[in-house]
Amino acid sequence: MNVTQATAQIGSSTRSGLRSLSDGWTITSIIIAALVAIPIITVIGLALSPEENIWQHLVSTVLPRYVRTTLALMIGVGIGTLIIGVGTAWIVTTCKFPGRKIFEWALLLPLAIPAYVIAFLYTDVLEFAGPIQGMLRDMFGWSSPRDYWFPEIRSLGGAIIMMTLVLYPYVYMLARAAFLEQSFGVLEVSRTLGRGPWQSFFSVALPLARPAIVIGLSLVMMETLNDFGTVDFFAVGTLTLGIFDVWMNMNNVGGAAQIAVLMLFFVLLLIWAERFARRKQRFHHTTSRHKSMPRKAVSGWRLVGVLLACGLPLTFGFLLPVALLINGALGHFEEALGGDFLASASNSLMLSGLAALFALAVGVILAYGLRLRGGSFLTSITRFASLGYAIPGAVLAIGVIIPMAWLDNSIDALARQEFGVSTGLIMSGTIFALVFGYVVRFLALSVGAIEQSLGRITQNIDGVARTLGASPSNILLKVHLPIIRGSMLTAALLVFVDGMKELPMTVIMRPFNFETLATQVHQFAAAEQFGQAAPPALAIVVTGILPVILLSLAITHSRILSADIGEGEN
Amino acid sequence: MTNRKKLIIAGAVVFGAIVAISLSDSSTAKDKEVVNLYSYRQPFLIKPFLDVFTQKTGIAVNVVFAKKGMLQRLKAEGQNTPADAVLTVDISRLSALSNAELLQPIKSSVLEKNIPAQYRHPDGLWFGLTTRARVVYAHKTRVKPGEVASYMDLAKPHMKGRICTRSGKHAYNLSLVASIVAAKGEKAATEWARGVKANLARRPQGNDRAQVKAIKEGICDVSLGNTYYMGAMATNEKKPEQKTWAAAVNVLFPGQMSQGTHVNISGAAITEHAKNKANAIKLLEFLSENFAQKMYAEQNFEYPVKAGVPWHPLVASWGKFKADSTNLNEIAKHRSTAAKIMDRVDFDG
Numbered sequence: 001m002n003v004t005q006a007t008a009q010i011g012s013s014t015r016s017g018l019r020s021l022s023d024g025w026t027i028t029s030i031i032i033a034a035l036v037a038i039p040i041i042t043v044i045g046l047a048l049s050p051e052e053n054i055w056q057h058l059v060s061t062v063l064p065r066y067v068r069t070t071l072a073l074m075i076g077v078g079i080g081t082l083i084i085g086v087g088t089a090w091i092v093t094t095c096k097f098p099g100r101k102i103f104e105w106a107l108l109l110p111l112a113i114p115a116y117v118i119a120f121l122y123t124d125v126l127e128f129a130g131p132i133q134g135m136l137r138d139m140f141g142w143s144s145p146r147d148y149w150f151p152e153i154r155s156l157g158g159a160i161i162m163m164t165l166v167l168y169p170y171v172y173m174l175a176r177a178a179f180l181e182q183s184f185g186v187l188e189v190s191r192t193l194g195r196g197p198w199q200s201f202f203s204v205a206l207p208l209a210r211p212a213i214v215i216g217l218s219l220v221m222m223e224t225l226n227d228f229g230t231v232d233f234f235a236v237g238t239l240t241l242g243i244f245d246v247w248m249n250m251n252n253v254g255g256a257a258q259i260a261v262l263m264l265f266f267v268l269l270l271i272w273a274e275r276f277a278r279r280k281q282r283f284h285h286t287t288s289r290h291k292s293m294p295r296k297a298v299s300g301w302r303l304v305g306v307l308l309a310c311g312l313p314l315t316f317g318f319l320l321p322v323a324l325l326i327n328g329a330l331g332h333f334e335e336a337l338g339g340d341f342l343a344s345a346s347n348s349l350m351l352s353g354l355a356a357l358f359a360l361a362v363g364v365i366l367a368y369g370l371r372l373r374g375g376s377f378l379t380s381i382t383r384f385a386s387l388g389y390a391i392p393g394a395v396l397a398i399g400v401i402i403p404m405a406w407l408d409n410s411i412d413a414l415a416r417q418e419f420g421v422s423t424g425l426i427m428s429g430t431i432f433a434l435v436f437g438y439v440v441r442f443l444a445l446s447v448g449a450i451e452q453s454l455g456r457i458t459q460n461i462d463g464v465a466r467t468l469g470a471s472p473s474n475i476l477l478k479v480h481l482p483i484i485r486g487s488m489l490t491a492a493l494l495v496f497v498d499g500m501k502e503l504p505m506t507v508i509m510r511p512f513n514f515e516t517l518a519t520q521v522h523q524f525a526a527a528e529q530f531g532q533a534a535p536p537a538l539a540i541v542v543t544g545i546l547p548v549i550l551l552s553l554a555i556t557h558s559r560i561l562s563a564d565i566g567e568g569e570n
Numbered sequence: 571m572t573n574r575k576k577l578i579i580a581g582a583v584v585f586g587a588i589v590a591i592s593l594s595d596s597s598t599a600k601d602k603e604v605v606n607l608y609s610y611r612q613p614f615l616i617k618p619f620l621d622v623f624t625q626k627t628g629i630a631v632n633v634v635f636a637k638k639g640m641l642q643r644l645k646a647e648g649q650n651t652p653a654d655a656v657l658t659v660d661i662s663r664l665s666a667l668s669n670a671e672l673l674q675p676i677k678s679s680v681l682e683k684n685i686p687a688q689y690r691h692p693d694g695l696w697f698g699l700t701t702r703a704r705v706v707y708a709h710k711t712r713v714k715p716g717e718v719a720s721y722m723d724l725a726k727p728h729m730k731g732r733i734c735t736r737s738g739k740h741a742y743n744l745s746l747v748a749s750i751v752a753a754k755g756e757k758a759a760t761e762w763a764r765g766v767k768a769n770l771a772r773r774p775q776g777n778d779r780a781q782v783k784a785i786k787e788g789i790c791d792v793s794l795g796n797t798y799y800m801g802a803m804a805t806n807e808k809k810p811e812q813k814t815w816a817a818a819v820n821v822l823f824p825g826q827m828s829q830g831t832h833v834n835i836s837g838a839a840i841t842e843h844a845k846n847k848a849n850a851i852k853l854l855e856f857l858s859e860n861f862a863q864k865m866y867a868e869q870n871f872e873y874p875v876k877a878g879v880p881w882h883p884l885v886a887s888w889g890k891f892k893a894d895s896t897n898l899n900e901i902a903k904h905r906s907t908a909a910k911i912m913d914r915v916d917f918d919g
Contacts, residue, residue: 057910057913058913061910061913061914061916062913062916062919065916065919078676091597126738128784128785128787128789129787129811143788144787144788144789145787145788145789146788153709154775154776181775234775235737235774235775235776235918237918237919243738244638245909246739247638247888248638249739249741249744249906249908249909250906250909250910251666251669251906252906253642352738394638394639397639398639398642401639401642401643401646401647402642402646404646405643405646405647405648405650406646408647408650409648409649409650410649412650424650424652425647425650425651425652427635428646428647428650429643429647429652434830506645507635507638507639508636508638508639508640510634510636511634511645512606512632512633512634512652513632513633513634514634515613519635523612523613523614523635524579526612527612527614527615529808531808531809
């Protein structure tokens, strides 16, 4: 019997030993996953009862264009984020060059900028009346747009670039964590066996990092699918725009939900296809002798290339937009800081903070439930519950509002009947409802990060701890949580940063007289008052910087931790 | 205490705290006189009105502002909804709310006196507060007098490559198309939309102001837009460049020799399950009286619905015009058809 088989056997026998004791966890996990899944089920339910059958009309008119545009957008953003994300991650992990330590965390910064904000900033600069085209006209003596050609920013290409610039950090973050974890030994072997550095990257490092990169990429894809602000602003006809058209203009919320569900199937299909493609592969470390990759100093034209590769995404994804925001905010700080600004900021912080905590807790419970007792039912329901990320926020909000109001109204009816008092709406239209909505929307971020991290801890540890008499919850608290705390931080911070940017759910579900930074940006940007929109937008970005830096530290730190603990599989 | 217990207790405490926060939040101002609004109009637009209302009546106004999902939220909340009244722009939203049976009929002699019959629901389900015309902005020199006398002219060959507009799926354009369906039928409206699409200078994008800017820049010669944007641009001290956009164009009222210019409303309605119905009626009446009507006219460059309230001088300078007299309810019925027409001609593609 070879070593791998032995490991597998130990794994499965400890798992069956844990089975009876883990039922509590399994049940808890299923209940929580089901709760989070309710809004998604509601959306599917809506899809089953459309006001009118839209498909004949859609298929014969705009649907082909919607589908084409959506696919092009996804492929474009996918390729863009892969190249930038994986490329920069590889560079900062394996090369030594001035500024590397700064790039390590700074490359994550674009994550703090909402896509709708970067879209309106660049439009201002690149459109006909903007400074760039103005300068070109002065230089060449052109006067009207009929005199020359300039790329149109409000286009599919523009949308791809905007989204790539702010979404690549998801891929970068996960790819870097994966590269950090790879032992140099593997690469050394590859080089000894005659592969060049490029070949080694493509045939060893990249395939090993594939599961992590795919998680990053799927987050990117889901964000691309749920985006409304950017494609609406650029008038790029995607399926998401189609959803809102059917909903608002044809008064057919059921038809809109059908398109959303179709998109969900598409996401599921993609995820399944990827998992199927590597179904036979397992990713473990085969030795406890982890040797970090030595960084190779680069110089000359290589250095220029490396600096450009890391500098360009950072410049266009963060530095330039922030400079534009500061410029736009000048002269508006005073009016912005008065009034609702502080209240909005504290609302944003509170909502995102609570959402991060809850999403983290739910993520840990579900991911650990999966570990204790995979089972296809629990796995399916957890995957299902994480799909909220792929549904446009406004549609998901309806999925939250309907069951919550139903519950509130049922409680109210019961109270009236039994005690003759009305409880009114207890949860609907409160901050609690909103936090729940955020958790449903962002669960994929926390489950993804935690599950990935837990998966790298060998099952033998659980076996040993069980033998020593620890209960599953004890193992989680005493053994796993300390090991994965870096990933827990990652999970919480990702949800926090996304929460600060969240717009559509907040708008629909909020309580009376309630503003967040994002709703303020939206209110003024919708009226094209970019001056007033800039200070709150800047506040969102600034608030995001600290978590993003922490995020980077968490990744570096988790690497050190897992090395300390030694992932001795065999 | 085991770790599991600690975990459970910690969870319960956090949960309790959140419920407490939520409850205290939703139960504020229980004993004060209030009216709760769901608004499709931005807070900064309506706040000045509401502040004066509160000053005068002592009734506090709470607002949730959202454009999407308001109807679904009201519907889900049912009889326990906290909302007393809804403020919207565009007839289609009011009619969607009334079709979903979320509104209640109101009898108010004040509202009936102030608001002409064509701008309110016959049973008092909704009330128009201001009107705005969907006009043609035309470049002062590049467009010759008589070139665009009606909406139909926009679809004719002489306008080839000269038109800019926002998305054909925007509420304002859909209402215009619906009014053409109401007047001339679906087939004629489809041909019209196809003709306009063929005459576009660029793919539909941006808002109504962006089109006037494009005219100024020479991208096109005419655009469709609502009247109040002209006022907002012509008097924009914060963004003076908008004054130059406005200065480049004339306001044309299409259809003076035929159907009349398409007019839409901003309006308000009272929800079926309003808890503060009396206060909500007071608010609507306040918004229909001279003071608020004048404020609408002065601040937002809209046409007051109440007769005798003076227009903003700039708005008045564009002159009186013949408005399409078709009942707005009738136009709203063709809304979904209008959306499908825009798909059929692939207007935004």
